[in-house]
Amino acid sequence: MNFTLLPDTFALVRMGPSDPVPEWTAGGPFVSITRTASELSIVCLERVVPAGTHADRGWQCLRVDGPIPLNTVGVSAEFSTVLARANVSLMPIATYETDYVFVKGDRIAAAIDALQRAGHSVRRG
Numbered sequence: 001m002n003f004t005l006l007p008d009t010f011a012l013v014r015m016g017p018s019d020p021v022p023e024w025t026a027g028g029p030f031v032s033i034t035r036t037a038s039e040l041s042i043v044c045l046e047r048v049v050p051a052g053t054h055a056d057r058g059w060q061c062l063r064v065d066g067p068i069p070l071n072t073v074g075v076s077a078e079f080s081t082v083l084a085r086a087n088v089s090l091m092p093i094a095t096y097e098t099d100y101v102f103v104k105g106d107r108i109a110a111a112i113d114a115l116q117r118a119g120h121s122v123r124r125g
Helices: 075-085 105-117
Strands: 002-005 010-015 032-035 040-045 055-064 091-094 099-104 121-124
Touching (some): 075 091, 105 121
């Protein structure tokens, strides 16, 4: 697989299940908004998240170069296994076209090294 490391730093924001989606989430190279019965989760640029917001900051993003056909099997299993063996936690998000792999910034070098050792390529975006 080919991955692209996005240049920005992201945050994972947790809000209440009935909270409105904040205006500051708009824009940027990646935004994911997921509402469930128990929470509203937002992944967006770290720099737009206001101070005092319940957020886990410092995430880097590796995008799997796609598009990946929806019937492709094993994409996330492959990168998840490689990163697990390297003791790198991840937060994956899939879209219609591809997968995004979020890794804490202090582990991104280990993640890139593990992926490259497994035969994958990583370039900076």
